[in-house]
Amino acid sequence: MITQTVNVLGLKLPKIDPRWWLIINHITLVSLGLIAYDMRRSAVQVGFAFACGILSEILFSAVTRKQVFFSIRDRLMSATILCSATIILVRAEDWWFYGLMAVIGVASKYLLVNDKGRHLFNPTNFAVVFAVMVMPLYLQFRPDTFSASWVPMAVILCFAGMATITAKSWRAPLAYMGTIFLVGLPLGMMLGYHPVRVIGPEISVTTLLFCLAAMTDPQTSPRAPKQQLLYGSLIALVALFLRYNEVYYHQFVALFVVTCLNSVLFSSPGLPPQQQQQIGTKG
Amino acid sequence: MPIKGSKYTGIAVGGALLVFLAVNNRLSEHGYDVYPAKAPDSISELSPVHFTESAQQLGLVAPNRFYYPNTSPKAKQYEPLLSLSPSVSVADVNGDGFMDVYVTAPAPDIPNKLFINHGGKSFEEVAAKVGLDDTDRTYKEPSMAYWGDFNHDGKLDVFMARYGCHTLHTQQADGTFKAALVGYCSQPWSINVFDFNRDGNLDVFFGNYYHAEDLSKYVALEHIFTRAGLPKTGSANAILLGKGDGTFGLLDDGVLKDYPDHTAAVGFSDVNMDGYPDIAVSNDYNPDRMYLNQGGKTLKEVTEQSIPSDKHGFNDMNAEFVDFDMDGLIDLFVTGGFGPPISVSDNLLWKRKSNDSTEYEEVARKWNAHGCGSAWTAKFSDFDNNGDLDFFIINGQGYGANVKDPKDAKSYNYVRNEIRSTPGSLRYTLDSMPDFSNYEMWAFQHSCVMWQKDGQFYDVAQKAGVADYTEDGRSLALVDLNNDGKQDVLVVNMNAPMYVFINDSKTDGNWVGISAIWEDGTVATGARLMAKRTDGKPLVREVFPGNGHHSQNDPRIHFGLGKAKLADDEIAVLWPDGTMERFTHQPMNTYVTLVHGKGVK
Numbered sequence: 024m025i026t027q028t029v030n031v032l033g034l035k036l037p038k039i040d041p042r043w044w045l046i047i048n049h050i051t052l053v054s055l056g057l058i059a060y061d062m063r064r065s066a067v068q069v070g071f072a073f074a075c076g077i078l079s080e081i082l083f084s085a086v087t088r089k090q091v092f093f094s095i096r097d098r099l100m101s102a103t104i105l106c107s108a109t110i111i112l113v114r115a116e117d118w119w120f121y122g123l124m125a126v127i128g129v130a131s132k133y134l135l136v137n138d139k140g141r142h143l144f145n146p147t148n149f150a151v152v153f154a155v156m157v158m159p160l161y162l163q164f165r166p167d168t169f170s171a172s173w174v175p176m177a178v179i180l181c182f183a184g185m186a187t188i189t190a191k192s193w194r195a196p197l198a199y200m201g202t203i204f205l206v207g208l209p210l211g212m213m214l215g216y217h218p219v220r221v222i223g224p225e226i227s228v229t230t231l232l233f234c235l236a237a238m239t240d241p242q243t244s245p246r247a248p249k250q251q252l253l254y255g256s257l258i259a260l261v262a263l264f265l266r267y268n269e270v271y272y273h274q275f276v277a278l279f280v281v282t283c284l285n286s287v288l289f290s291s292p293g294l295p296p297q298q299q300q301q302i303g304t305k306g
Numbered sequence: 307m308p309i310k311g312s313k314y315t316g317i318a319v320g321g322a323l324l325v326f327l328a329v330n331n332r333l334s335e336h337g338y339d340v341y342p343a344k345a346p347d348s349i350s351e352l353s354p355v356h357f358t359e360s361a362q363q364l365g366l367v368a369p370n371r372f373y374y375p376n377t378s379p380k381a382k383q384y385e386p387l388l389s390l391s392p393s394v395s396v397a398d399v400n401g402d403g404f405m406d407v408y409v410t411a412p413a414p415d416i417p418n419k420l421f422i423n424h425g426g427k428s429f430e431e432v433a434a435k436v437g438l439d440d441t442d443r444t445y446k447e448p449s450m451a452y453w454g455d456f457n458h459d460g461k462l463d464v465f466m467a468r469y470g471c472h473t474l475h476t477q478q479a480d481g482t483f484k485a486a487l488v489g490y491c492s493q494p495w496s497i498n499v500f501d502f503n504r505d506g507n508l509d510v511f512f513g514n515y516y517h518a519e520d521l522s523k524y525v526a527l528e529h530i531f532t533r534a535g536l537p538k539t540g541s542a543n544a545i546l547l548g549k550g551d552g553t554f555g556l557l558d559d560g561v562l563k564d565y566p567d568h569t570a571a572v573g574f575s576d577v578n579m580d581g582y583p584d585i586a587v588s589n590d591y592n593p594d595r596m597y598l599n600q601g602g603k604t605l606k607e608v609t610e611q612s613i614p615s616d617k618h619g620f621n622d623m624n625a626e627f628v629d630f631d632m633d634g635l636i637d638l639f640v641t642g643g644f645g646p647p648i649s650v651s652d653n654l655l656w657k658r659k660s661n662d663s664t665e666y667e668e669v670a671r672k673w674n675a676h677g678c679g680s681a682w683t684a685k686f687s688d689f690d691n692n693g694d695l696d697f698f699i700i701n702g703q704g705y706g707a708n709v710k711d712p713k714d715a716k717s718y719n720y721v722r723n724e725i726r727s728t729p730g731s732l733r734y735t736l737d738s739m740p741d742f743s744n745y746e747m748w749a750f751q752h753s754c755v756m757w758q759k760d761g762q763f764y765d766v767a768q769k770a771g772v773a774d775y776t777e778d779g780r781s782l783a784l785v786d787l788n789n790d791g792k793q794d795v796l797v798v799n800m801n802a803p804m805y806v807f808i809n810d811s812k813t814d815g816n817w818v819g820i821s822a823i824w825e826d827g828t829v830a831t832g833a834r835l836m837a838k839r840t841d842g843k844p845l846v847r848e849v850f851p852g853n854g855h856h857s858q859n860d861p862r863i864h865f866g867l868g869k870a871k872l873a874d875d876e877i878a879v880l881w882p883d884g885t886m887e888r889f890t891h892q893p894m895n896t897y898v899t900l901v902h903g904k905g906v907k
């Protein structure tokens with residue numbers, strides 16, 4: 024039963040686990056893409072991705088015994104978010120590709136951990152960066168038709184936006200966008216870029232999804248308000264540098280770079296243990 | 307036992323990735339060394355395929371330069387991307403048994419060239435002498451030429467598709483050519499010729515590209531910078547039905563009108579074996595299409611059932627029908643713009659599933675045929691006569707005027723993909739685009755010579771002597787210029803003279819070359835040649851010299867046999883009029899001419 028509320032633009036909305044908002048967001052996007060936007064993913068790709076994601080969640084958790092207090096439902100939710108996000112963000116032809124991405128994302132969560140035992144990378148972000156950096160020839164880098172459409176963007180702003188507000192991690196995307204406008208725009212113009220070229224891709228489906236679903240992962244981002252602002256700005260600066268050097272999926276690579284340095288840069292990235300446990304016992 | 311890392315695990319992971327990228331040479335621009343098709347040395351060593359570029363020695367010098375009719379500064383900047391393609395067409399114009407070569411050039415200051423073949427040893431350029439230099443551009447720039455007897459006078463004519471109004475150049479008694487308008491104007495990138503309705507007259511399929519009537523007032527960039535499926539920038543294809551006297555009438559077919567595509571290539575094959583040639587078109591920016599010929603009257607679009615569009619690339623070109631795996635079923639090869647570091651779209655190798663259906667399965671990656679640069683034309687032949695079909699694939703590149711080495715330039719492909727991510731109303735205009743003069747597009751790979759070995763294709767271009775020829779290629783024609791039984795390759799380039807790759811592979815494999823002709827000596831376009839090798843492999847090929855992209859091949863069918871021979875020394879021909887003939891006691895390692903109803907010539 025939902026007892027807490029969250030204040031959004033003066034409206035008191037029921038507070039639910041932010042992951043539900045992400046699941047609603049991702050499933051809506053996948054459905055919209057497949058039905059209305061010619062998103063080229065086959066049933067085999069989607070099915071195999073979810074099967075691999077769920078199985079590897081169960082296997083890795085059993086083997087590594089990480090977060091043992093998490094319920095099966097938590098693991099299913101986590102796998103669903105990871106699989107659906109990679110399906111939306113990455114284009115590939117091979118039937119096995121998304122399955123492999125799911126396994127890699129889950130593996131990163133259980134195997135790449137910091138001194139406190141917390142995972143270092145947002146699993147979706149890690150899977151995307153792995154695909155771009157290690158196996159780029161299996162990717163089809165051509166944005167899906169819906170990448171530049173307003174309806175999916177509205178969906179993301181609504182549902183993923185709710186996830187961000189509920190998780191209280193909205194400062195990071197705000198800082199990211201702010202830095203893009205305040206630093207990226209003049210910098211781009213100094214480099215001879217037209218303003219539309221600087222700003223346009225930064226409000227795409229991919230970037231919005233990155234800002235509101237990957238960058239704001241409460242497990243891998245700092246929680247203190249000032250650190251969130253610094254974190255978002257830093258990612259934006261690295262992303263701008265990478266973009267002007269033509270690195271594909273520049274935002275995701277930037278997030279990867281910054282999270283590599285998370286433990287050094289920020290005092291305590293990730294949720295405090297009691298809050299992690301709280302998530303676990305909810306299930 | 308739960309895994310525990312350290313404070314520096316993140317740094318270690320990042321460092322490991324950095325080392326991986328450095329070791330694999332991925333930190334440099336564009337990832338030029340990422341090249342999946344390249345053969346391992348152990349395979350390359352086994353291939354005897356070799357070519358020697360011989361344009362100068364043979365006198366086959368056909369220059370070309372960038373040219374687009376709109377001369378505004380903006381169009382000029384994009385000239386390397388927009389320029390109209392040259393074409394190459396092969397036919398035995400003077401009937402001496404050696405193939406002659408005709409090259410069209412769109413730039414008004416570069417005449418078309420007709421090279422008469424003197425025994426495969428030298429060539430004489432005679433275009434101006436016979437009236438085919440095409441220097442009068444009243445009816446606009448030539449797109450592609452096709453040789454055929456369009457008026458049944460026993461002499462080869464030239465159908466000249468133009469970016470404007472098309473002309474037929476009929477050969478006169480004195481060997482000169484006389485031009486006449488055919489009554490149809492459009493902007494085709496490719497044409498192909500067949501007998502659509504089996505009335506014995508040659509018909510022309512127009513793979514139209516631009517929707518504009520006059521390219522001099524048009525900067526065709528919208529489709530480069532925006533998403534797929536913008537019908538306003540494409541144009542519906544059309545079929546011009548020959549009447550047999552050099553005149554034509556337009557087929558009134560609603561099916562084609564439904565698809566205003568950017569067609570790059572047109573291929574024919576009798577897919578459903580009803581005797582009527584069916585059609586595959588490869589499209590730039592739009593999905594490819596497959597049409598079944600409905601008794602020579604109309605067309606039925608069967609794309610989704612045959613070659614599902616979820617596999618189609620964004621810049622598909624070539625349409626080559628060939629039984630690449632020799633299972634007796636004719637397959638389809640479409641090229642795509644494969645551009646490391648991230649694949650833009652693969653080549654598509656559509657393998658026919660069975661004789662009973664018109665369905666194909668996409669197997670390019672399975673056969674390692676999926677990647678080779680920004681591919682335009684690809685054509686299959688058994689270059690070393692070892693019994694397996696190989697293919698030659700042409701790559702293109704485009705870079706701005708200020709770029710010295712495209713490998714060091716920034717990628718316009720990156721910019722283009724950013725544009726496609728930009729919400730609609732903020733869509734870039736040409737004025738918001740960066741100056742192309744400083745960019746490159748279509749990450750360049752040299753042309754590939756894809757040698758077939760044990761069910762895989764391997765690029766052996768380096769060993770074959772082709773890799774050092776890196777001009778911006780567009781189309782190629784297969785032809786045996788010296789009648790030695792090994793197919794040579796002609797490659798026309800956008801901003802450089804034609805390459806003439808003479809096949810000098812050291813091989814002792816058997817082969818047979820077959821001309822299938824009508825009683826009047828003209829090519830039996832659409833004839834299906836069938837035979838069996840002594841090792842049981844079926845041989846099947848159709849006479850459609852215009853399949854591929856923007857070129858016309860040697861009309862003679864070449865079968866490499868390896869150590870095998872023709873079973874029962876027999877070749878069967880299913881003629882376009884529906885009659886079937888069996889020709890026995892066929893010799894090998896030579897060219898034979900099979901005449902409809904009259905046996906061997």
